[in-house]
Amino acid sequence: MIEGLVGSVGLLTLVLIIVGLALLVVVVLLMSYFNVLLSIADFTFPNAKFRAHGTSFLKEETVSPMLESRNINEVFSKVREEGYDIPKEATEDMDEVEKHLESSTLKFLKRARNISPDRTKPLVDAWLNRYDVKMLKKAVKAQRGEYDKEEIQSMLFPVKIVDEDTIESMASARNIQELSTVLKETEFADVLAGMDIEEDTFLLDTELDKFAFEKLKKAVMEVHAEERSPVKYFIGKYTDIFNLKVIMRGLREDVEDERMKDCLLPDGWELKRWKLENMLESKNMEEALVELEGTSYAELRKEGVSKEPFEIEKELDVMLLGLTSKIWSEQVLGVGPLLKYLVGKEFELRNLKIILRGLKEGASPDRMRDMIILEDYT
Numbered sequence: 001m002i003e004g005l006v007g008s009v010g011l012l013t014l015v016l017i018i019v020g021l022a023l024l025v026v027v028v029l030l031m032s033y034f035n036v037l038l039s040i041a042d043f044t045f046p047n048a049k050f051r052a053h054g055t056s057f058l059k060e061e062t063v064s065p066m067l068e069s070r071n072i073n074e075v076f077s078k079v080r081e082e083g084y085d086i087p088k089e090a091t092e093d094m095d096e097v098e099k100h101l102e103s104s105t106l107k108f109l110k111r112a113r114n115i116s117p118d119r120t121k122p123l124v125d126a127w128l129n130r131y132d133v134k135m136l137k138k139a140v141k142a143q144r145g146e147y148d149k150e151e152i153q154s155m156l157f158p159v160k161i162v163d164e165d166t167i168e169s170m171a172s173a174r175n176i177q178e179l180s181t182v183l184k185e186t187e188f189a190d191v192l193a194g195m196d197i198e199e200d201t202f203l204l205d206t207e208l209d210k211f212a213f214e215k216l217k218k219a220v221m222e223v224h225a226e227e228r229s230p231v232k233y234f235i236g237k238y239t240d241i242f243n244l245k246v247i248m249r250g251l252r253e254d255v256e257d258e259r260m261k262d263c264l265l266p267d268g269w270e271l272k273r274w275k276l277e278n279m280l281e282s283k284n285m286e287e288a289l290v291e292l293e294g295t296s297y298a299e300l301r302k303e304g305v306s307k308e309p310f311e312i313e314k315e316l317d318v319m320l321l322g323l324t325s326k327i328w329s330e331q332v333l334g335v336g337p338l339l340k341y342l343v344g345k346e347f348e349l350r351n352l353k354i355i356l357r358g359l360k361e362g363a364s365p366d367r368m369r370d371m372i373i374l375e376d377y378t
Contacts, residue, residue: 043117046338055340066078067369094356112338113128120231122219122223132160139152223335227334234327236268237269244271247276249309250263279291300315
């Protein structure tokens with residue numbers, strides 16, 4: 001057979017074909033390796049920055065002395081050293097302190113977006129859109145609280161959709177109807193179409209959460225192919241945890257099943273719609289948690305039956321932080337440090353609010369520790 005093939009094409013031609021195929025295989029392998037090297041190179045600088053800036057207030061060695069401190073001014077100094085801009089004149093008013101903490105956190109996340117490689121910028125943009133949603137929810141709540149323009153402006157911070165001009169317009173709105181008109185000139189127009197935000201804030205919150213989710217879901221397909229798999233996994237698990245929190249709150253507050261079903265996001269990584277609806281229809285917490293058997297969330301049943309829904313929500317937060325640590329270890333030269341930084345900064349903000357307000361109001365260290373999230377818990 002070989003002799004016939006050689007005879008028909010010639011020995012030299014056959015050798016050239018074999019060499020050509022071998023070279024093609026080598027080129028394909030090298031291109032794949034080159035893409036990996038390119039990905040590592042893209043992440044080298046930003047990942048170094050994420051490690052340098054870090055999330056100190058998720059670490060036991062940083063937080064424990066703060067919880068035990070009897071000098072809140074020293075704690076404020078420590079917080080400022082990590083880049084949080086809290087003016088000394090603001091420290092007497094915890095509401096003002098929390099505004100500055102939120103503003104600083106947004107600054108950190110925007111900086112993360114700026115230094116991230118182009119291949120992951122869509123993910124950070126979508127993560128920031130969640131803060132656009134938070135700003136809109138705040139604006140609606142402020143309108144209901146009859147705050148004046150200056151007070152509303154002080155509550156809101158520019159993100160992406162909600163920019164300085166939008167904040168000015170929202171703060172200037174004299175009522176909910178005018179606020180709705182302002183928002184219909186933004187990307188929120190489709191969310192608000194046909195909705196009376198004055199009559200149904202529950203529906204508004206639900207639709208805004210879904211808007212933010214769709215942004216995250218879209219980002220999965222917009223990040224570079226090398227990062228798509230871990231990002232898809234993260235968003236899927238994030239969706240699971242979000243939906244479980246919705247269910248915990250629904251059971252805790254005894255909200256109608258059908259109303260809570262409207263709050264659920266589409267299928268996540270493990271938890272399908274039918275399973276989530278079965279949980280909502282459960283008579284009590286223990287019955288709901290039985291539905292988690294066979295999933296990675298089954299441990300909530302073992303730990304959660306005797307706990308309050310708030311404690312189970314905390315366990316879910318610990319799971320989310322642990323998820324980013326897992327992805328970080330698997331994607332240490334890629335998207336892992338970015339995901340851990342984005343999620344970590346949110347939990348760091350939560351910890352700082354709890355600690356600073358707790359110290360101000362004389363809460364015990366044990367009480368504050370019960371509420372915070374640390375990397376050591378994951």
